[in-house]
Amino acid sequence: MANIIYNEATKEFHLQNNRISYILCVLENGQLGHLYFGKRLTHRDSFQHFIQMRTQSHTAYVYEQNFLFSLDTIRQEYPSYGTTDFREPAYEIIQENGSRICGFVYESHRIFDGKERLSCLPACYTEGEGDGITLEILLEDPLISMDMILSYTIYEDYDAICRSVRFVNKGEQTLRLNRALSMSVDFYDSDFEMIQLDGAWSRERHIDRRKLAKGIQSVSSIRGASSSDHNPFLALKRPHTTECRGDAYGFCLVYSGNFLAQVEVDRYEVARISMGIHPFGFTWVLKQGEEFQTPEAVMVYSPDGLNGMSQNFHNLFNNRLVRGRWRNAERPVLLNNWEATYFDFNEETLLDIARKARELGVELFVLDDGWFGKRDDAGSSLGDWYSHIGKLPEGVEGLSKKVEDMGLKFGLWFEPEMINKVSCLYEEHEDWVIKTPGRSMSHGRNQYVLDYSNKAVVDRIFEDMEKVLTHSRISYIKWDMNRNITEAYGSVLSGERQGEFFHRYILGVYDLYERLTASFPHILFESCASGGARFDAGMLYYAPQGWASDDTDGAERLKIQYGTTMAYPVSSIGAHVSAVPNHQLRRTTSLKFRGHVAYFGAFGYELDPNKLTDEEQKEIKEQIAFFKKYRKLIQFGDFYRLKDPFLNGGDCAWMVVDKDKKTAIVSWYKVLATPNPKLKKLLLTGLDPHMAYRCSRAGEVYGGDELMNMGFLTDMEFTGTYARTAGVIKTDSGTDQGDFTSHLYVLECCGNLS
Numbered sequence: 125m126a127n128i129i130y131n132e133a134t135k136e137f138h139l140q141n142n143r144i145s146y147i148l149c150v151l152e153n154g155q156l157g158h159l160y161f162g163k164r165l166t167h168r169d170s171f172q173h174f175i176q177m178r179t180q181s182h183t184a185y186v187y188e189q190n191f192l193f194s195l196d197t198i199r200q201e202y203p204s205y206g207t208t209d210f211r212e213p214a215y216e217i218i219q220e221n222g223s224r225i226c227g228f229v230y231e232s233h234r235i236f237d238g239k240e241r242l243s244c245l246p247a248c249y250t251e252g253e254g255d256g257i258t259l260e261i262l263l264e265d266p267l268i269s270m271d272m273i274l275s276y277t278i279y280e281d282y283d284a285i286c287r288s289v290r291f292v293n294k295g296e297q298t299l300r301l302n303r304a305l306s307m308s309v310d311f312y313d314s315d316f317e318m319i320q321l322d323g324a325w326s327r328e329r330h331i332d333r334r335k336l337a338k339g340i341q342s343v344s345s346i347r348g349a350s351s352s353d354h355n356p357f358l359a360l361k362r363p364h365t366t367e368c369r370g371d372a373y374g375f376c377l378v379y380s381g382n383f384l385a386q387v388e389v390d391r392y393e394v395a396r397i398s399m400g401i402h403p404f405g406f407t408w409v410l411k412q413g414e415e416f417q418t419p420e421a422v423m424v425y426s427p428d429g430l431n432g433m434s435q436n437f438h439n440l441f442n443n444r445l446v447r448g449r450w451r452n453a454e455r456p457v458l459l460n461n462w463e464a465t466y467f468d469f470n471e472e473t474l475l476d477i478a479r480k481a482r483e484l485g486v487e488l489f490v491l492d493d494g495w496f497g498k499r500d501d502a503g504s505s506l507g508d509w510y511s512h513i514g515k516l517p518e519g520v521e522g523l524s525k526k527v528e529d530m531g532l533k534f535g536l537w538f539e540p541e542m543i544n545k546v547s548c549l550y551e552e553h554e555d556w557v558i559k560t561p562g563r564s565m566s567h568g569r570n571q572y573v574l575d576y577s578n579k580a581v582v583d584r585i586f587e588d589m590e591k592v593l594t595h596s597r598i599s600y601i602k603w604d605m606n607r608n609i610t611e612a613y614g615s616v617l618s619g620e621r622q623g624e625f626f627h628r629y630i631l632g633v634y635d636l637y638e639r640l641t642a643s644f645p646h647i648l649f650e651s652c653a654s655g656g657a658r659f660d661a662g663m664l665y666y667a668p669q670g671w672a673s674d675d676t677d678g679a680e681r682l683k684i685q686y687g688t689t690m691a692y693p694v695s696s697i698g699a700h701v702s703a704v705p706n707h708q709l710r711r712t713t714s715l716k717f718r719g720h721v722a723y724f725g726a727f728g729y730e731l732d733p734n735k736l737t738d739e740e741q742k743e744i745k746e747q748i749a750f751f752k753k754y755r756k757l758i759q760f761g762d763f764y765r766l767k768d769p770f771l772n773g774g775d776c777a778w779m780v781v782d783k784d785k786k787t788a789i790v791s792w793y794k795v796l797a798t799p800n801p802k803l804k805k806l807l808l809t810g811l812d813p814h815m816a817y818r819c820s821r822a823g824e825v826y827g828g829d830e831l832m833n834m835g836f837l838t839d840m841e842f843t844g845t846y847a848r849t850a851g852v853i854k855t856d857s858g859t860d861q862g863d864f865t866s867h868l869y870v871l872e873c874c875g876n877l878s
Contacts, residue, residue, distance in 0.1 A: 125141065125254065125280055126140070126141045126255075126256055126257050126278050126279055126280040127139075127140055128140075128235045128258075128276075128278065130233070130235065131169060131170060131171075133169070134149065134169070134170045134171070135230070136149040136159070136171055136172075137149065137276075138165075138167055138171070139257075139276060139278040140164055140165070140167070140278070141278060141280055141281075141283070143163070143283050144161075144162065144163065144164055144278075144283045144425050145161070145162065145163070145164045146160070146161050146276070146285050147159040147160040147165070147171055147174070148201045149171070149175070151175075151193075151198065152193060153186050153187075153193070153229070154228075154229025154230045155200065155204075155228065155229065155230075155263075156200065156201035156261065156263070157175060157200055157201060158199045158201045158309060158310050159175065159199070160174055161309060161311075161373070161423070162371065162427075163425070175198065175199075176312075177192040177193060177194070177197060177198060178192070178197050179191050179192060180194075180196075180197070183196045183197070183208065183210075184196065185208060186207070195208040195209035196208050196210055196211075197392065199310035199311075199312070199394065200308070201308065201309075202215070202272075202274055202308055203308060203310075203396075204216075204225075204226050204228065206224065206225045207225065207227070211388055211390055211396055212340070212388055212396075212398070214289075214303070214305045214307075214400075215289075215291075215301070215303050215305065216301070216302040216303035216403070217268070217300065217302070218299070218300040219297065219299060220297045220298060220299075224302075226265050226268070227265050227266075227267060228264065228265045228272050229263060229264065229265075231262045231263060231264040231271075232261075232262045233260060234259075235257065235258070235259050236257070236258055236260075237253060237254070237258075238250045238255070238256060238257075238258065239256055239258050239277045239286070240258070240275075242288060242417055242419075242420060243417050244417075244631050244634065244635070245378075245379075245417060245420065245631075245634065245662075246378050246379075246419075246420075246661070246662045246664075246665030246666065247286070247288070247378055247419075247420040247445075247665070248284075248286050248420065248422065248440060248441075248444045248445050249444055249445075250277070250279070250444070251444070254280055255281075255444075256279040256280060257277070257278060258275060258276065258277045259276045259277075260273055260275050260276075261273070261274045268297065268299060269293070269294045269295025269296075269297075270291065270293050270294060270295065270299060270410075271291070271292040272289060272290070272291055273289065273290040273292070274289055275288050275289070275290070279444070281439075282436060282439055282443070283425060283436045284423065284436055284440050285423045286420055286422050286423075287306060287421050288306055288307075288417065288419065288420045289306060289417075290415060290417050290418070291410065291415060291416045292414075293410040293411065293413065293414055293415065294412070294413070295412060296412055298412075299409075299410045300407050300408070300409055300410070301406075301407065301408040301410060301416055302403060302407055303403040304400065304406075304418050305384070305398050305400030305401070305403075305418065306377060306379075306399055306401075306419050306421040307375070307398065307399050307400065307421040307423065308396060308397070309396070309397050309398075309423070310395070310396045311360075311394065311395045311396075312394065313393055313394065313395065314336045314338075314387075314389040314393040315336075315362065315363065315393075316335075316361060316362060316363075316395060317334065317335050317336070317360070317361050317362075317365075318334050318336055318341060318387060319332070319333050319358070319359040320334075320343045320354065320355070320359075320385075321355035321687050321688075321690060322353065322354055322355075323352050323353065323684075323687075324352055324353060325352055325654055325657065325674065326655065326674055326675035326680070326708055327673070327675065327680065327684065328352045328355075328655060328657070328659065328672065328684055328687075328688075329352075329656060329659065329672075329688045329690075330683055330684070330770065331683075331686070331690065331768075335363070336360075336387060336395055337389060338389045338390070338393070339388070340386055340387070340388045340389075341386065341387050342384060342385060342386030343356075343358065343384075343385050344383060344384045344386075344402050345381075345383055345402065346382050346402055346405060347382070347608035347609065348382065348608050348609030348612065348626055348630075349380060349608055349609075349657060349658045350380050350381070350383060350657075350658050351608070351657055351658070352653075352654070352655065352657040354385075355659070355691070356377035356379060356383045356385060356661070357375065357377070357385070357690065357691045358375045358385045358387070358397065358399070359372060359373065359374045359375070359430065359433060359690065360372070360387070360395070361373070361429075361430060361433075365430065366429050367429050367431045367765050367809075368428060368431055368764075368809050369428065369429045370427070371425070371426075372425070372426050372429055372430050372432065372433035373423070373424070373425050374423070374424045374433045374434070374436065374437060374690075374691065375397060375399055375421060375423050375424075376421070376424075376437060376691050377399050377419060377420075377421050377422075377660070377661065377662075378419055378420040378421070378422060378661040378662050379420075379630070379661075379662045380630055380633065380634075380658055380660050381626055381627060381629065382402040382405070382406070382626050382627075383399070383400065383402055384400065384401070384403065385397075385399040386398055386399075400418055400419065401418065401419065401627060405612070405623060405626060406623055406627065407622075407623025407624065408623065408624050408627070409621055409623075409624070419662070422437070422661065424436035424440070430690070431763075431764050431809070433690075434689055434763070434765075435763070437690075437693070438689075438692070438693035438694070438762075439693075441664055441692065441696070442760060445661060445665055446664055446665070446668040446696075447641075447665065448641065449645055450648050451668070452760060454755045454756055454759060455669060455726040455727070455755070455759060456487040456488040456533060456599075456600075457485065457486050457487045457488065457727055457729075457751060457752065458486065458487065458488035458600070458726075458728035459477070459478075459481040459486045459488070459489055459728060459729045459731075459733070460490040460492055460535075460602075460700065460729070460730045461477055461489075461491060461492055461732075462492035462493065462730060463702050463703060463707050463730045464477060464703075464735075465477075465494075465732070466494070467501055467502075469494065470516075471515065471516050471517065471518070471526075474489075474491060474527075475523075475526060475527070475530075476734060477489070477732055477733065477734065478527050478530060479530060480733040480734050481729070482530050482531055482532050483741075484733055484744050484745050484748060485744075485745055485749060485752070486532065486728075486748065487532065487533060488532060488533040488534070488599065488600055488728075489527050489533070489535065490534075490537070490600060490602060491520070491523070491534070491536055491537065492537040493537050493539070493604075494512070495511065495512055495515065495516060495520055495536070496509055496510060496511060497509075497510065497512060497547060497548070498512060498514070499512055502569055502570055502571075503544060504544050504546035504547060505544055505546065505547050506539055506542045506544040506547060506571050507542070507547045507548070507549030507550060508547050508548050509585070509588040509589055509592055510588070510591075510592070511592075520596050521592075521595045521596045524596040524597040524598060525596075525597055527597075528597045533599040534596070534597055534598055534599060535598065535599060535602065536592070536596070536598050536600070536602070537601075537602045537604060538589065538601060538604065539603075539604040539605065540585045540589060540603065540636065541573060541574055541576060541605050541633065542572065542573060542574065542605070542606065543556070543557060543573075543574050544570060545570075545572070549584075553581075553584075555615060556574055556575055556578065556580075556581050556615075557573070557574065557575065558572065558573045558575045558609060558611060558612065558613065559572075559611050560611040561613070563611055565611055566611060568607040568608070569606055569607055571606065571607055572607070575614060575615055575616075576628075576629045576630075576632030576633055576636070577614040577617060577624075577625055577628035577629050577631075577632055578616045578632075579616075580616075582636050585636060586636055586639050586640065589640065590640075590643065593640075593643075593647070598644075598647060599646065599648065600647060600648045600649075601647055601648075601649050601650070602650045602652055602671065603637075604652040604653065605651075605652065605653040605654070605657070605658055606653070607654075609629070612625050613625065614628060614629075634662075634666070637649070637667070641666055648668070649666060649667035649668070649669075650669045650670060650698055650726070651663040651669075651670040652670065652698075654674060655671060655672070655673040655675065656671065656672050656673045656684070656688075658670075659688065661691070661692075664692070664696055668696060669696045669697070669698050669726040670696055670697070670698060671698040672685060672688055672698050672725065674708065675708045676700055676701075676702035676706060676707070676708065676718075677706040677708055677711050678706075678713045678718040678720075678721045678722075678864065679711065679717075679774065679864055681721050682721060682769045682793055683769050683770060683774075683776075685697055685699060685721070685724060685725060686768070686769055686778070687770075689763055693759075693760075693763075694758060694759050694760075694763050694780070695726065695759040695760060696726070697725035697726060698725060698726045699722040699724065699725030699726060699727060700722055700727075700729055700730040701715070701719055701722045701728075701729045701730070701731070701744075701747075702731055703730075703731040703732070704718075713864040714864065715743050715744070716866065717793070717864045717865065719743075719744075719747040720791050720866040720868050721793070721866070723747075723750075723751055723758060723791070723868075724758060724780070724791065726759070727751050727755070729744070754787075754789060757780060757782045757789065758780055761782045761783065762780065762781045762810055763778065763779075764778060764780070764781070764809050765778050766778055766779060766790075766792075766807070766808070766809070767806065773795065773796065775793060775795055776792075776793045776795075777790070777791065777792040777793065777806055778790075778791060779809075785812040785815070785828075785873070786815075786872070787870070787871065787873065788808070788817070788870075788871040789869070789870050790808060790836065790868070790871065791867070791868045791869075792806060792867045792868075792869075793865075793866045794864070794865045794866070795863065796863050797862050797863050797865075805834070805835035805837050806835055806836045807831075807832060807833070807835045807836075808831040808832050808835070808836055809832055811828035811831055811871075812873070813827070813828045813832060814876060814877055815827075815828045815873050815875070816873070816874050816876070816877050817831065817872065817873055817874065818871070818873075818874040819869050819871050820870065820872075821869055821870070826871075827877050828877075829877070831871075
């Protein structure tokens with residue numbers, strides 16, 4: 125069970141469940157030292173032997189005549205700069221006299237069942253007695269009369285530690301937080317490879333690996349959003365760790381704004397990983413009685429490789445981050461009209477698409493951009509959240525009723541953070557646009573960003589959206605965000621508080637999300653930001669799924685979805701089958717291949733089904749029927765990555781296994797065909813080694829042990845053979861020679877191995 129043990133004599137805290145341990149202590153100077161994070165350790169009365177100190181000639185020491193105790197060489201829990209530690213700190217506080225030197229020391233602690241909610245921020249939660257237990261450590265700097273409260277929660281069933289920090293100014297002087305990260309951990313060494321998720325529009329969350337080197341290596345965003353460039357996630361793995369074996373540590377920030385995640389390797393090859401709000405451009409003013417709460421960081425450990433690390437995140441996020449009706453709920457099969465019509469539609473066009481979608485088995489019809497104001501192109505009407513009567517004579521209200529009367533649910537697109545100059549809202553409130561006084565405004569996509577640090581803006585957008593949602597039959601919202609922030613300035617913030625702008629902006633976004641999800645708890649929200657430019661754990665708290673990328677090409681989606689699963693569950697990954705040639709790459713792939721890729725997510729379509737052949741419509745019916753049969757397994761089973769497209773020329777394989785290991789689905793993808801290839805097999809994982817599994821497609825029964833140790837052999841289907849007989853080349857049926865081929869296998873448990 126989850127437990128937190130305090131060794132009073134040595135002032136040590138041991139957080140543990142049945143699988144992991146996290147140990148920290150109060151050092152002799154009152155600061156906190158980090159002792160251990162990893163596989164569960166048996167508790168003992170003292171872990172003081174974990175503290176390593178060394179005499180060295182070129183450093184500084186805390187105490188006179190003591191040539192051992194230097195923070196320069198001691199592993200710390202939440203370090204500061206300037207009192208013998210020369211590495212980058214977790215926080216920085218500027219005082220009225222200009223000093224940035226602090227002296228926070230241990231004052232007290234409390235241990236309690238459960239987890240308190242963070243003020244105005246998304247975070248994981250506990251549910252019921254014994255689900256998790258929290259340690260809060262109060263540190264105090266008596267000179268500046270400031271408290272620092274470090275919070276740690278460990279769960280019973282999830283191998284994760286949730287961390288955050290709260291600063292409280294109890295004194296009379298005004299203090300300025302210039303840096304307030306959410307976590308810091310000092311490891312014993314730096315013998316790790318770092319994994320990060322990088323990219324750009326249409327190629328989000330690609331996996332990038334590097335061996336840790338001395339100095340600082342980091343990923344970050346200062347765009348006002350977590351961004352498609354870098355994701356607020358890092359992993360550290362040992363050099364020989366694989367997907368299924370070896371130590372893997374994961375770190376994920378539950379936040380959607382500017383962030384920094386970095387690893388600093390010092391001259392003794394100690395690795396310090398830290399994560400939180402990006403310090404660039406950040407200053408938070410704390411007057412007497414004011415406080416600041418950092419976002420939450422989630423740390424996981426697994427001895428079972430990267431798959432084990434990822435499953436820790438998946439299970440925690442599915443069960444203790446996603447909230448409400450849609451937690452663990454199967455996502456509806458949807459059809460979005462965007463690539464079918466773009467802005468060129470009317471009510472009858474949409475109803476024709478919806479009727480055909482319903483015939484094929486679709487459950488939810490989503491109307492994308494172009495339904496509001498006078499929106500006929502990307503140049504106008506953002507901010508005018510009322511129906512475009514020229515396209516929809518009875519408005520969204522009438523259209524949604526007609527779609528529901530067909531037996532479909534209805535969804536709607538919004539971009540509530542944006543505004544066009546050509547809009548009624550801009551004419552009424554030009555002052556609500558983010559801009560710096562006296563400076564010109566940059567534009568992006570002919571649109572500008574509303575100042576969500578201004579509560580009046582959030583109030584107005586909520587009122588406008590509430591009207592539409594109250595009078596329409598809406599079950600789903602796609603919340604888009606297509607432009608990052610430039611000329612950052614908060615019109616309602618004083619000059620000394622402009623450094624608070626970016627954080628206050630994202631708090632405004634969270635506020636609007638909170639109000640809407642509370643007022644309309646039945647609605648499924650999907651976050652979107654030019655595809656996957658704000659796909660982060662903070663969004664999952666409000667929107668249990670996110671549009672992974674605007675790139676719907678099946679081959680490109682292999683890398684995007686593979687990388688996304690490093691931290692985020694399959695249920696959260698919006699994945700659609702679109703028309704060919706693909707609208708982003710002009711590539712043509714088979715409907716089968718596109719379907720096999722899109723199955724592994726929140727599945728849907730983005731095309732006009734009336735333009736498909738009878739054979740294609742039949743295939744889509746079969747795809748939807750298959751997905752509905754196995755949707756719960758796919759979205760909430762244990763997901764395993766088997767073949768890495770970043771290391772195998774694009775070829776990819778993954779599988780999902782239900783919790784009782786009775787059913788598994790294996791999907792294997794070949795991107796480019798090769799002549800006379802080597803024999804292939806695929807080692808499966810996650811099965812019960814004592815059970816037999818029937819694969820109806822292969823017509824064979826296999827032992828779970830042989831599938832995981834010998835492997836799954838499918839050479840004939842992937843490579844094929846040919847023979848020349850009387851001048852005719854014969855190929856095996858089902859060889860699928862050619863580019864962009866895929867194979868999907870369902871394994872059903874059929875009893876114990878004899």
